[in-house]
Amino acid sequence: MHFLKKTLKDILYTINKNSVSKLLYDQEIKKRSKLSLTDIIPLSKHINMFAPFTNELQPVNDWYGHAKILKKFLGLPESYQFKFNIEHGLYLSEQVAKIELESNLPAFITYSKYRTKVFKKLGRTAYAIGPFIQYAPHYLSKEQLKKERRRLGKTLLFFPAHSLIGLTTYYNVDWSYKKIAEIAKDFKTVRVCMYWKDVLLGKHKYYQNLGWECVTAGHILDPSFLPRLKSIIYNSDLTISNDASSPLSYSIYMNKPHIIFYQQPEMSGQGYLKKVVTDYWKSEPYNQVIKEFSKVQFRITSKQRTLLNYYCGTNSINNKKELLRIIKDTEEIFKTYKRNEKKN
Numbered sequence: 001m002h003f004l005k006k007t008l009k010d011i012l013y014t015i016n017k018n019s020v021s022k023l024l025y026d027q028e029i030k031k032r033s034k035l036s037l038t039d040i041i042p043l044s045k046h047i048n049m050f051a052p053f054t055n056e057l058q059p060v061n062d063w064y065g066h067a068k069i070l071k072k073f074l075g076l077p078e079s080y081q082f083k084f085n086i087e088h089g090l091y092l093s094e095q096v097a098k099i100e101l102e103s104n105l106p107a108f109i110t111y112s113k114y115r116t117k118v119f120k121k122l123g124r125t126a127y128a129i130g131p132f133i134q135y136a137p138h139y140l141s142k143e144q145l146k147k148e149r150r151r152l153g154k155t156l157l158f159f160p161a162h163s164l165i166g167l168t169t170y171y172n173v174d175w176s177y178k179k180i181a182e183i184a185k186d187f188k189t190v191r192v193c194m195y196w197k198d199v200l201l202g203k204h205k206y207y208q209n210l211g212w213e214c215v216t217a218g219h220i221l222d223p224s225f226l227p228r229l230k231s232i233i234y235n236s237d238l239t240i241s242n243d244a245s246s247p248l249s250y251s252i253y254m255n256k257p258h259i260i261f262y263q264q265p266e267m268s269g270q271g272y273l274k275k276v277v278t279d280y281w282k283s284e285p286y287n288q289v290i291k292e293f294s295k296v297q298f299r300i301t302s303k304q305r306t307l308l309n310y311y312c313g314t315n316s317i318n319n320k321k322e323l324l325r326i327i328k329d330t331e332e333i334f335k336t337y338k339r340n341e342k343k344n
Helices: 002-015 019-032 040-044 059-074 113-121 142-152 173-184 196-200 204-209 225-234 246-253 271-281 284-293 302-312 320-343
Strands: 084-086 107-110 125-128 155-159 167-170 189-194 213-216 238-241 258-260 266-269
Touching: 040 196, 040 213, 059 084, 059 225, 059 320, 084 320, 107 113, 107 320, 113 125, 113 302, 125 320, 142 225, 155 173, 167 271, 189 196, 189 204, 189 225, 196 213, 204 213, 213 225, 225 246, 238 246, 246 258, 246 302, 258 284, 266 271, 271 284, 284 302
Parallel strands: 084 107, 107 125, 155 189, 155 238, 189 213, 238 258
Antiparallel strands: 167 266
């Protein structure tokens, strides 16, 4: 059954790689690239998962635009295909996403040396390159960032725990509101960064009714996702979440203090994903980070930096020369892998 599902996926990706589908996709992305960060509904509208959004051998590499962003940073053509898997989420555990392990690419790009050790245990080669947001350009121009900064003033930015494909989360929004309201009086603006799936579920309406400004980084298949997120975080003074996820590492990397008002949400959806998330909540790294960031303080402590350096690779940024070396190495690993595959 698993082999059949994967084969069907591969066929659908192949069928959709045609000039007409690509033209329609490119037009949609171009249209979205002109939208404001507050245009959360048009930015969140669904994009077909099998649209030709990537040239990658492993389509997941371009979730959140990761592969496109890395190629642009390195000056590589968009047609180039990386010979590694890009780990697209933050894991404070030894879990690895099934969709990434299904790939026939033997090497991985991840964010921290902690994660490279996880892959080593699985017999995979992995390279740590830090938070991907470092390699992304800003969505807003310098002038637009300045203009937004003047309009927003001192800004508190909230990242609610978000749903996943196949899993919807629910948490006590009133409790979150009360915790945030306790410190919001010292800020001119409260912004809420909504995940695209939760916008489609209408979860933004609660916050808009409070008078809080809702923004989004866009759809998972939109290559401007990280550039938008970078500009959103840049114009904040304090970030808050009710879980430990990628925005935490991005905030600390961008020197924005972060507080977690932790809530364990209710979940509905696939049983397998529920178990994955429940197991994740039990992991030691996850609980270490939750504990350290649950203290209400308005600066980044040395202990917080140490934790995030280790688990999230906030000090593992590579320059262009180092990244190109990784690309060369993984090309060789891939060639060896393919030769061995033929022999077997």
